[in-house]
Amino acid sequence: MDTMIYTALSRQSGLKSELDIIANNLANASTTGFRAESLVFSEYVSQQSRTRDSVSMTDIGARIIDSSQGALRQTGGTLDIAIEGEGYFQLAGAEGVLLTRAGSFASNENGELVSLEGRQVLDEGGAPIFIPPNARDISVASDGTLSADGAPLSVVGVVAPINATAMARVGATAFAPNGPVEIVEGATLHQGFLETSNVNPLEEVARMIEVQRRYESVKSFADREHDRIKSVIDTLGR
Known part of the structure; x- marks a missing residue:
């Protein structure tokens, strides 16, 4: 599989994890003492070389607990x-x-x-x-x-x-x-x-919409890359 597909899949996996976090925050917006959570992403580079291509992927760097005061x-x-x-x-x-x-x-x-x-x-x-x-x-x-x-x-x-x-x-x-x-x-x-919970429901809904759009964008890219690879294979197989 092309490395660009691996890169896209790593990004989709990270975005799915972020959606799960947001969903949990929203589900506990009225839970006493609940503290919202978020993710920090980092870049994972498999190798760096002047003569060979490196592979850069998304990785979850840390989970951050929101320490802001609840009402x-x-x-x-x-x-x-x-x-x-x-x-x-x-x-x-x-x-x-x-x-x-x-x-x-x-x-x-x-x-x-x-x-x-x-x-x-x-x-x-x-x-x-x-x-x-x-x-x-x-x-x-x-x-x-x-x-x-x-x-x-x-x-x-x-x-x-x-x-x-x-x-x-x-x-x-x-x-x-x-x-x-x-x-x-x-x-x-x-x-x-x-x-009370320190979750801001409006902010979480806005985050969810943004993450969903990013997920769909990455999926669209992966689909196009898949079609490109399939087209090349079909052409070479003739």
Whole structure:
């Protein structure tokens, strides 16, 4: 097959991956704590030589998580917590520590603060947070200090990965950091609020239309190149 066909196919594969990302963003435009994702493409050159042709193909360089702030929606829930600023809550799971911006929490039968999926919410030191079963007044200060009936219990951990590009999505709203994390200074926590998705549906629809047009353009090129090769083969075979 001609190298131009390989090049076109690599581009189509990349555009399809980008369409999948956009579709997932749109599907989660109303998901609490969801962070939009995008792709960064790079060029892969198979060889460089003055005497031989090189082959240049499209490659996915990185997946980028949009860190822009989502709007805060007031819920009034005692254990609903939103982060204003950088950072993520820490969750314990079978996969290890996970990060999330979805702060809809609850207290399970063991008194542990957990996410909607049942994962333990961790404090600054990476330990589970316990709430006394007989506590009447639960409060969360702006610095993350969680108190029960006026007595401080723990500090809700807010961390960020040192290498943000290494993060991998786990489900809709959680991420595996795939590397060390550090405590975030300056983040503000809001009790009784949740952060909405930071997806901009209008921008995503515009991106989808643009990517679809590029995909169709590459397909048209590949079809013409296929017809050209077929025509050459037919001519030589006569």
